[in-house]
Amino acid sequence: MKSSTYKKLLLLAGMCYFLQGCKDEINLPSQDESIYDQIYMPQAVNGPVSKTLVMKEEEQSLIYGANVGGRGYPKSDIKVSFYLDADKLAAYNTANQTTLELPPAGSVVLSANDATIRKGALATEPLKLRIKTNGNNALKLFKNYLVPISISSDYKINANLQTTYYLLRSEPDISQYPDYDRSGWTVIGFSSQESSGEGPNNGRAIFAFDNNVNTFWHSQWTGNGAVLPHYITVDMGSVKMVHGCNFIQRQASGADGKANLMEIHYSKDNITWQKAADIQLQALQSLQKIWLPEFVEARYLKFVIVTNHSKEFSNMAEIGAF
Structure with missing residues (x-):
């Protein structure tokens, strides 16, 4: 017992000596803390x-x-x-x-x-x-x-x-601008669509306006395939004040085919067209609502995908306006 106590005292004395030695070696330079x-x-x-x-x-x-x-x-x-x-x-x-x-x-x-x-x-x-x-x-x-x-x-x-x-x-407060009902909308033009390769309930342009995020329009990829730009033109059935447009990208992981830079064009008569906006979409699966820089009166809208986040083909689950 005495031996154990003696060893502990020696260890404690050694630590004190070591710490004292370290203290003596510290030499901080003086500085103006102000x-x-x-x-x-x-x-x-x-x-x-x-x-x-x-x-x-x-x-x-x-x-x-x-x-x-x-x-x-x-x-x-x-x-x-x-x-x-x-x-x-x-x-x-x-x-x-x-x-x-x-x-x-x-x-x-x-x-x-x-x-x-x-x-x-x-x-x-x-x-x-x-x-x-x-x-x-x-x-x-x-x-x-x-x-x-x-x-x-x-x-x-x-x-x-x-x-x-x-x-x-x-x-503006976007909650005051509800989405337009698309039940009367008609697809009147498109650059291409995948009529067969995506199955019977996918690929065609109408599936970007069916209120189902799990279906989608896809540019043609069978055969020679289509290249950018890709577009869809719709007739809303009557002239409306368009404040902005909304988009839901295809519900698939990754960026392949997801739109990046887009142009939105509008017309009242499907003859005279003007550009409403250049916009950019993110490669997300969630809803993206985009204001137009100036509100426009239109019956016809044309959505042109200029570039994608990845790949040459394009796809889109839902397109709308408010």
């Missing part, structure tokens, strides 16, 4: 803030503000100013290969241009970016805007988080 004391916009931490707003009568808002990071709490008040940094627009578009614009004057307003991080606090009070989506001086529907909000201060600023980029877009 260099870490900087203010920043917390909304900028995760990159651009992207928001699609539903058009409403009432004003809508997003939050902005400033925080201070570093050691401890500020020992005095920190004054911060906020402003729409229009000079950042061109650089952002160049870096991201976009063509975004600033919002119309008066459509986006800062609730306050100045705020204070109080002594002993770490942030300003939350401020509101007030946004109009309806009426005069409002965001235009379906248009993408960039709103760069930057901070300035006598206090040191984290340059990487000095600006928050808000990407804004306004759309």
Whole structure:
């Protein structure tokens, strides 16, 4: 028993000696910790803030503000100013290969241009970016805007988080635009269809309008096969105001044959045609509802698949309009 106790004491003494030796070898360089004391916009931490707003009568808002990071709490008040940094627009578009614009004057307003991080606090009070989506001086529907909000201060600023980029877009409430009944629709044209290779209840163009997601239209692949572009033309039976179109890709895994870039054309008389939109679909099996950039009156619609996500042939489970 005494021997065991003696061994434990020796082990403990050895550990103390080892730890003491390690401690003596540590030699941290002196540094000015105040260099870490900087203010920043917390909304900028995760990159651009992207928001699609539903058009409403009432004003809508997003939050902005400033925080201070570093050691401890500020020992005095920190004054911060906020402003729409229009000079950042061109650089952002160049870096991201976009063509975004600033919002119309008066459509986006800062609730306050100045705020204070109080002594002993770490942030300003939350401020509101007030946004109009309806009426005069409002965001235009379906248009993408960039709103760069930057901070300035006598206090040191984290340059990487000095600006928050808000990407804004306004759309109508899609729940107010139900899908049109397609029971009276007629397929009046198509580039090709697979009449035999997909069985009796698949392949033909009519199966893109039968309210059954498990059936589908398929461009011809037997024989020589058809090549892109592929299209279907329908007669809706009467002139309607078309606000957008919806699509359900074939219910098969993978991207083969799933539409990517599409054109939507419209006509009232099946003689004079105009393009309504260039759209892009994802290689998904779920419903995709796409707004037209401008609402159009039409009786006839032509859906042209320009490119696919994979393969030369195309297929589609359901096509509709609202």
